[in-house]
Amino acid sequence: MNANDEKRFLSIKEYCSTLKRDYPALSDYQLLKLAIQMQRNDILKAGLNVRENKDDLTALEAIDVQLGIYPDGREADDGPTVLSEIQRIADCLENK
Numbered sequence: 001m002n003a004n005d006e007k008r009f010l011s012i013k014e015y016c017s018t019l020k021r022d023y024p025a026l027s028d029y030q031l032l033k034l035a036i037q038m039q040r041n042d043i044l045k046a047g048l049n050v051r052e053n054k055d056d057l058t059a060l061e062a063i064d065v066q067l068g069i070y071p072d073g074r075e076a077d078d079g080p081t082v083l084s085e086i087q088r089i090a091d092c093l094e095n096k
Contacts, residue, residue, distance in 0.1 A: 019029050 010018075015035035019026065026034070047059040068084060 009039060009046075012036060014041060015039060 012035045015038050016031045017023070019031050019034055023031075
């Protein structure tokens with residue numbers, strides 16, 4: 001997701017209003033509990049979902065790239081990654 005293309009998450013209040021309209025028999029506690037869970041689910045989906053655009057990486061895919069593993073399965077060959085740096089440190093420690 002690009003900075004200019006940020007997903008807007010509904011607020012807890014917006015979820016509560018929608019739930020109250022659709023389920024008027026729920027208590028305020030039940031509404032709040034459901035609204036919090038719905039917002040958490042949206043945030044998790046945004047971070048874990050498969051990307052919609054090939055140019056945008058999800059949070060997990062971005063971590064993979066930093067570890068040297070690209071979404072298409074190829075490994076990094078264009079500069080240091082977290083894994084390559086950890087391996088370099090380990091090699092230096094072994095050689096001492």
